Amino acid sequence: MGAFQTHKRTIRIADFEHPRGAVSIETLMAMERPDWAHLRDQINLRRADIPGQPLARCRLCEHGVFIRAQAVDDDHLPMFAHFPGGPEDCPWYDGGTIRPDDARAAQYQGHQESALHRRTCQTVEAMAKQDASCVDSAIDTYLRPAVHQRGRYPDVFLFMTGLGRFAVEVQLSKPFAPEISARHLHYDREGVKLIWVFLELAKPLPQGFHDVISMQRGNAFLFDAAAEAESLAMGTLVLSCYLENGKGGWLAPRLVTLDDLDITTGRSVFLEDRRSERLIALCKDGRSRWWQALAQARREKPDNPFHHDAYEPAWASVRAHVPALSQWKDDHWARHGERGRAHLASLFAILCSVAHSAERGEDVLYISRYSGDGRLLAMLNSKLSSTSYFPYADLLETFLGNSACRDLIDRASFRKLIAAARAGSPQVGQDHPVWMAMARLFPEALNSLIRAELADLGRLPGWAQGAEPEKAEAA
Ligand SMILES: [Zn+2]
Incomplete structure (x- = not known):
């Protein structure tokens, strides 16, 4: 190694094209002559064949490298060397100028990342x-836009017969939110499926990665060693898909091909829609105990199903999410006695009653004894006529407006009673414990964040869709 050490x-490290990958100087120098000679031949053959596409590149500057056979005593030692024309500012450039160590370190990082990016x-x-x-592909090549004036340079462009066009963005450093959104919008308009590919899931995960995973509905795609091995075995691109486990972690990764992915929804592709499923479960879990209590009470005490021990676990579950409800309950029950309890x-x-009527397209009542056509409106009007419900005019109007029963809002009788209720009592607002409790039980209609997320994901249930279009479909 004495000779090597004189070459400071x-x-x-040289990065070879797939499947070879990185070869360190130590590895090279430990090779038997036939092995490094073969490498040397391959590099030189490529150089003759396609001069602009070297088989091996310097990790730092990405300039093409060859294997120089350094004469030492009676033998030769293999060394990497830049092909002529290598950049003089490469820290590994023979005869380059000396740089301060910190500048060299910084440059090393940047060069190393861009080289890794290119290789990936x-x-x-x-x-x-x-x-x-795969009938067409390109790397970092301008993709002429079909719709918008400016095109883009996807890291990897793939045109797969039967599946369509894909833009694969290989993301090593953290992406920035505006850029993530811009790309999703752009490729969606262009009808190109966008997949973000990482090499690893760092801990803690930078926000930019979270942003991407969010767009991909809780799916992270990695091109890691397992994916690369499986790609070779299957003869197509395989990615490691990490699905959120709903507890802040990941399910065991699954190896997936482009065929396995859901590409029907625009903006992003995914294996499983983890985000919508989680949201829908959260909505159902929120009210399941209340629904069970109401059903049991109606069976066992049909005359007054709003007083029943069955509500105890329901109360406990909603108070766990809305702690302020405990104080409200104590006050309200103390002031209103039995009626307060119900x-x-x-x-x-x-x-x-509103939600289920909206869901079924016909009036369903779980309170009051109206029958016949218009019984939902009759029930709402009768409740709004009672001082106990005066404070909920805003709540009821919001709920109705965010439901498929929205047309009831415009009925003259309803408008009149709503106005009277508002005149008769201050209204509970979104920060009131009762509103918060109802928003916990019916987030599809009353939690604007969950509502918007479900709408964006195309999963807002029909009953909670108002008259206006909730989701602006891409043209
Ligand atoms: Zn270099």
């Missing part, structure tokens, strides 16, 4: 091209 400025893109493309259905259960039954 030599290329320490090349490998991803190569894996896809094994597949006969208050929240009655309000729940009113909103359930």
Whole structure:
């Protein structure tokens, strides 16, 4: 190694095209002559064949490298060297100028990352091209826009017969939120499926990665060693798919091909829609105990189903999410006695009546004994005529407006009673414990964040869809 140590400025790592990958100077120098000679031949053959696409590149500057056979005593030692024309500012450039150590370190980082990025893109493309259905591909090539004036340069562009066009963005450093959104919007308009690919899931995960995973509905795609091995085995591009487990972690990764992915929804592709499923479960879990209590009470005490021990676990569950409800309950029950006890259960039954009527397209009542056409409106009007429900005019109007029963808002009788209720009592607002409790039980209609997320995901249930279009479909 004495000879090597005299060469302080030599290329320490060369990145070879797939499938070889990185070769360190130590590995090279430990090779038997036939092995490094073969490498040397391959590099030189490529150089003759396609001069602009070297088989091996300097990790730092990405300039093409060759294997120089250094004469030492009676033998030769293999060394990497830049092909002529290498940049003089490469820290490993022979005879380059000396730089301060910190500047060299910073430059090393940047160079190393861009080289790794390039290599990953090349490998991803190569894996896809094994597949006969990959009829077109490109790396970092301008994609002429179909709709908008400015095109983009996807890291890897793939056109797969039967699946369509894909933009694969290989993301090593954290992406920035505006750029993530801009790309999703752009490719969605262009009808190109966008997949973000990482090499690893760092801990803690930077926010930019979270942003991408969010767009991909709780799916993270990695091109890691397992994915690369499976890609070779299957003859197509395979990615490791990490699905959120709903507890802040990940399910065991699954190896997926582009065929396995859901590409029907625009903006992003995914294996499983983890986000919508989680939201829908959260909505149902929120009110399940109240619904069970109401059903049991109606069976066992049909005359007055709003007083029943069955509501105890329901109370406990909603108070766990809305702690302020405990104080309200104590005050309200103390002031209103028996009627106070039935208050929240009655309000729940009113909103359930609206939600289920909206869901079924016909009036369903869980409170009051109206029958015939228009019984939902009759029930709402009668409740709004009672001083106990005066404070909920805003709540009821909001709930109705965010439901498929929204047309009732414009009925003259309803408008008149709403106005009277507002005149007769201060209104509970969104920060009132009762409103918060109802928003916990019916987030599809009363929690604007969950409502918007469900709408964006195309999963807002029909009953909670107002008259206006909730989701602006891409043109
Ligand atoms: Zn270099």
